[in-house]
Amino acid sequence: MTAEIRVLMTMEAAWHPVPGGTGRVSVDLARALSQRADTSVQGISAFHITQPSPDFRPSIDVRKLLFPRPVLYEAWSRTSIPRLHTTDHDIVHSTTIVPPPAGDKPLVVNVHDLAFRRFPERFPQRARRLFERCWKRVLERADAVLCPSAATSADLLAAGLDVDRLHLVPLGHDPQIVTAQAALQVRQKFGIDGDFILAAGTLEPRKNIPALIEAFRELAPKTDVQLLLAGPTGWGITPAELLEPVDDFTKKRISITGEITTTELAALYTEATVFCYPSLLEGFGLPVLEAMSYRTPVVTSKGTSTEEVAGDAAVTVNPNSVSEISEALTHLLNDKSAAQEIADAGYQRSKLFSWDKAASTTVEIYRKLL
Numbered sequence: 001m002t003a004e005i006r007v008l009m010t011m012e013a014a015w016h017p018v019p020g021g022t023g024r025v026s027v028d029l030a031r032a033l034s035q036r037a038d039t040s041v042q043g044i045s046a047f048h049i050t051q052p053s054p055d056f057r058p059s060i061d062v063r064k065l066l067f068p069r070p071v072l073y074e075a076w077s078r079t080s081i082p083r084l085h086t087t088d089h090d091i092v093h094s095t096t097i098v099p100p101p102a103g104d105k106p107l108v109v110n111v112h113d114l115a116f117r118r119f120p121e122r123f124p125q126r127a128r129r130l131f132e133r134c135w136k137r138v139l140e141r142a143d144a145v146l147c148p149s150a151a152t153s154a155d156l157l158a159a160g161l162d163v164d165r166l167h168l169v170p171l172g173h174d175p176q177i178v179t180a181q182a183a184l185q186v187r188q189k190f191g192i193d194g195d196f197i198l199a200a201g202t203l204e205p206r207k208n209i210p211a212l213i214e215a216f217r218e219l220a221p222k223t224d225v226q227l228l229l230a231g232p233t234g235w236g237i238t239p240a241e242l243l244e245p246v247d248d249f250t251k252k253r254i255s256i257t258g259e260i261t262t263t264e265l266a267a268l269y270t271e272a273t274v275f276c277y278p279s280l281l282e283g284f285g286l287p288v289l290e291a292m293s294y295r296t297p298v299v300t301s302k303g304t305s306t307e308e309v310a311g312d313a314a315v316t317v318n319p320n321s322v323s324e325i326s327e328a329l330t331h332l333l334n335d336k337s338a339a340q341e342i343a344d345a346g347y348q349r350s351k352l353f354s355w356d357k358a359a360s361t362t363v364e365i366y367r368k369l370l
Contacts, residue, residue, distance in 0.1 A: 004040055005366050007033060008089040008105075011043035011062050012069060013096050014052040018232045020202045021286050022112060023056045025148075025171060026095040029110075031059045032172070032359035039363060044084065046072040055262045073098050077133035091366050094142075097134045102141040106369035108362075109142040111135075113283030113305075114155045115206055122205040124235060135159065144365050148284035149305035167365050170309075171284050172355035175293040176266040186267035190255055196226040197329060198272035198296070200265060200287045201279075203256075204234035208278045208301075208319050209242060215278075215325035217250045225253075225333055230268055232259035269294035274332045274339065277306060278319040285309050289353055292346030297339045299328045309353075313345035 009030055013023040034041045043062035046069040051057060065072060065082060075081055080101040086092060094100060094109045116123045116131040123131075138145060139160055146169045147153050153168055187193070197216065201207055209229065216227045233239060239256040246254065260268075269275065275291035276299045285306035291298050298314035300306040307316050315332065317324040332339040 004038055005091060005363065005370070006089045007039055007041045007091045007093050007366070008084060008086055009033075009041050009043050009060075009093045010045070010095050010098075010100065011058050011060075012045045012072070012098075014056045014058055015045060015048050015069065018202050018234050019052065019056045020232075020234070021284070022096055023052075024286060025110065025112070027056055027058055028172065028174075028355050029095065029358060029362070032355035033362065034060050036359060036363065039359075039366075042089065053259075073130060073134075076100055077130055077137060090370060093362075097131060097138060099134065099137050099141050106143040106366075107141055108144045108146060108365065108369070109138050110146045111138060111152070111156060111283075112148060113152050113281065114159055115281045115283075117159065118155070118281050119206055143369055146362065146365065149282075149308050151305040151308055152283045167361075169358055169361045169365075170353055171286060171289070172353050172358045173286065173289045173293055173350065174355055175290070175350075176263065178267050178270040178294070182263065182267045183271050186264050187271060189264070190228060190257055190268075192226060192228065192255075192271070194224055194226070195273040195333065196228050196271075197333075198228050198230060198268055198275050198291075199277060200230040200268070200275070200290075201277070202231050202234040203229070203237060203239070203242070205237055206280045208280050209237070211319065211322055211325060212276055212278050213242060213246060213250075213254065214322045215329060216254070217246065218322065218326040219330050219333075220250045220253055222330070223333060225273065227254045228268065228272075229254070229256045230260055230265060231257070265290075266294065269296050272296050274299060274329055276325070276329060277301070278317065278325055279304065279306060280319055282306050288314065289350055293350035295343045295347045297332050297342040298346055299325065299332065310346065311349050313342065313349040315342060 013026040033039045041060045043060045047064050083101050086105045092107045099109045116128050148171045275296045282305050288306045288309050301319040302316040315328045317328050
């Protein structure tokens with residue numbers, strides 16, 4: 001039997017106020033690794049009194065450090081403390097761009113994107129400064145850097161990472177079973193009657209939701225379809241600000257859910273007529289993969305990692321073109337045969353991605369470092 005690899009993994013993203021995709025990756029990758037016979041995983045986090053929300057609660061044991069998150073992140077980005085006790089571990093794995101100090105064990109770091117460089121105006125100044133310091137630390141400290149897409153790989157190489165340390169590890173998704181009762185309940189909870197366009201993810205500027213709303217405003221008079229924006233509010237824009245410029249006729253057809261459970265989201269994916277994700281930049285684009293796994297036809301952005309994830313199994317548009325977004329949505333809403341063809345293709349493509357596969361690739365990288 002292959003020798004066991006003992007991994008010490010940062011899980012702090014699970015406790016972020018809005019865990020988002022980073023939290024999802026941390027929790028699901030840790031779970032997939034811990035289920036393997038050849039790896040054992042111990043988590044570490046900043047000091048917390050409370051647990052993460054149930055959907056982001058790690059399945060592995062997590063040891064808490066003495067520092068609260070703001071102090072820990074500042075210390076790790078500026079100094080070489082606090083160091084980790086790694087006597088009982090073979091690999092240290094940081095699941096975010098905030099790496100712990102280098103020690104005597106190989107350091108693996110997930111870098112999901114460099115959006116803070118591509119769109120600096122769309123990030124708070126304090127966050128940009130932290131991420132810049134952390135990226136410098138990654139270049140100094142990491143023995144291997146994992147990124148989820150070729151688009152992100154290109155950004156990391158352009159930002160100074162040498163190719164020998166760069167590893168492409170696409171993310172995964174394991175869809176839930178959605179019952180008819182769950183589907184009915186989610187429709188009732190969010191007031192959905194008939195066809196609807198779904199967008200999912202944290203509300204923040206780079207998600208390009210204003211362009212989607214404007215595209216919906218163009219098509220709304222021609223159809224009875226609703227628009228549902230599912231996910232927590234991040235930073236930079238509030239639901240009220242999103243809807244402020246919208247006319248009353250269109251506004252009545254738009255619902256913003258706020259934070260929802262993964263069970264509710266699975267039901268929404270299953271029930272949605274079309275899923276639209278016109279993000280300007282993603283490291284990967286998990287919501288696109290999730291929607292495809294529930295046989296929902298997808299509209300997403302050209303020239304981004306989400307196009308890479310979707311392949312030819314989605315309708316891709318210029319995310320800066322409101323008319324292209326509107327035309328694509330109208331096409332899939334009106335042409336049920338085309339929508340079904342895209343949905344089926346997306347479902348088949350989604351089978352190429354899983355957390356088991358991501359974990360297997362990650363373990364291969366571990367072995368090369370030992």
